[in-house]
Amino acid sequence: MPEVSRQTAQDSGVAAFRKQFPIFDQKIYLSSCSQGALSRPVEAAMQEFLESWHTHGNPWEIWVGRMEELRVEFARLINAEPAEVAVTFSVSTALNSLASALTYNDRPKIVTSDFDFPTVGHIWLAQQRRGAEVAFAGANGNRLPLRAFEELVDERTALVSTTQVCYKNGFKNNISALAELAHERGASLLIDAYQCMGTQPMDVKALDLDILVTGALKYLLGSPGVAFMYMRKDMIERFQPSDSGWFGQENVFAYDVHHLRYAASARRFETGSPPVPNVYTSLAALRLLAGVGLDVIQAHVQALAGRFIDGARGRRLALLTPEEPADRGPLVMVRSTDAPRLVEALAKQGILCSTRDGSLRVSLHYYNTEGDVDMVLAALDHYPDLLVHAPN
Template structure:
């Protein structure tokens, strides 16, 4: 298989010694991203704190993320994690007398459901949309979202099995019922094209350390422009105010747009990393990245079956990503044994996950699947 991104591989030093297939947990670090981290450190060492430069970098990172998802920069806020973004929305949803239900799915990352379960306001008005074999049919949204649903929370891609949802179709159902749509795009942003306007997404959150090639500590929150003014954030801080540098104790006006959801001083080192990572991703182009990764996914499904492995989730590339999950009761142990072979994967409960990015090759996936098959079929005692 031709590798259209071969020239990019030299930007990821870990690939010279390891097979890195753990993008669903944390991507390989690129030299431009490492360089941006060094730029931040060097600026502090040589020139001290420079607020003007830091705020400029923050705006540059926001602008690049807005381009990645087809939004406007003013619709983007910076937070520290997707959990923080979901929590900020959860405690700030506008009161609507006849809408007091939150719907989320059983394929959401557990932390998302846990946040909704922790909200006293909605504790008796939660609807869990159940899937079958880790996948959800559109009919389930039709059935379980009602005219009392205030917000519906869904993952774009399942962290567990790579199942990819059709957000545009879900948005149509959700909005017909009068609900808002919140999308967790942590497992999609960076390798799957997203256009929040075309998909009609109301709110979206994504962190930078996985497919977006960044580091922990930085996440972006998108809120549709016409919605942001309806929210009165309960989690707040000086960056969420309209005059943060006025230092006026009694002034508490919110900033315009999504910025009102920002809190305290962000992780600027994370924003330096995010800016460089997003520049790299935009250059590589998510549309082309997805096309290449679909070829890898098709090969992974075929080769995994040939090796007698049980791959869970969708069995075609129609509604899945290149994240391939192989069932094993000893997934964590297999992950450790693969690490000894310089193969980086990621286990979750009873699956070992192979998650390539555009820098990976078919040969790396083939070698990894062969190694997993050898371990699972007893050619090496686990």
């Protein structure tokens, strides 16, 4: 396709997608790093759940069937088999179930990083009571060099557990290099893709990942209450989580209180009754994204992030996020002298952003446009005192 027609097709794809998110009738939404915007299909899915409840009272067969559809849809999105996917309530519940199954004997060490979301650190630190030794790969400014992992991952390391994109500066780890490093030293690699899943293709096989966790509520555009954990098939039966429950059993509806029989699949990391309303919404959200294609979404998001970075650089704003496309995801951050005030001032103009660690977070998705980027940049021009400027 010639360049001009490709651009036009892409613009109309974005416009049609954006139309399904009513918030854009009133606001410029740049906060998917916190919560994805609500779409009409997701709203309709919630309504469908309510109708099923009204109509059938307790249609658990339908609801559990929906959960299995969600498992299949997520597996397809990451090029996994459904049996390799656990559907959980949050990333934290998935990690806790996994952590409860580790023995910390020959390989007691867990390597995580300064750039991981706090819940990841908390969960591994809590395992110290059970024998875990936790080490943090240290940041160098706004980057997490591979060297920091190389120094820590050794023959006593069971797991490297780290983020793909950092929630507080947008830095993106090279996860293929991490997989190579972990495997070379006999450790497994767990990637937390929460801050980018939904804005880029994810192929767990091609990337040679052992475990992947992410949740539905951010760039996957679902509601809170659903998360996913992928585990490579041949690893699953090694783990016997003590953090367990009836939905993790081989036959959920056997009602056998006397015996513990873990599911052979990744479902063994599930615990209690599924969060059905959120299963409905997440399924609709994943289908919405699959309808566009994660490669198409990535090209758009990368271009918008690049445009924001160019604009910020032109204004001499101090960026926290690396400028090279390979080192960043959908989140770009600039330093502020008073980020909560800046976020509030932007909100008054109908521009919704967020803040972490005293900086402004601007996050981009397929529903955003060049116009959104230009609007937020133009709005920032009104608040020079709330922004940190880079030296000349």
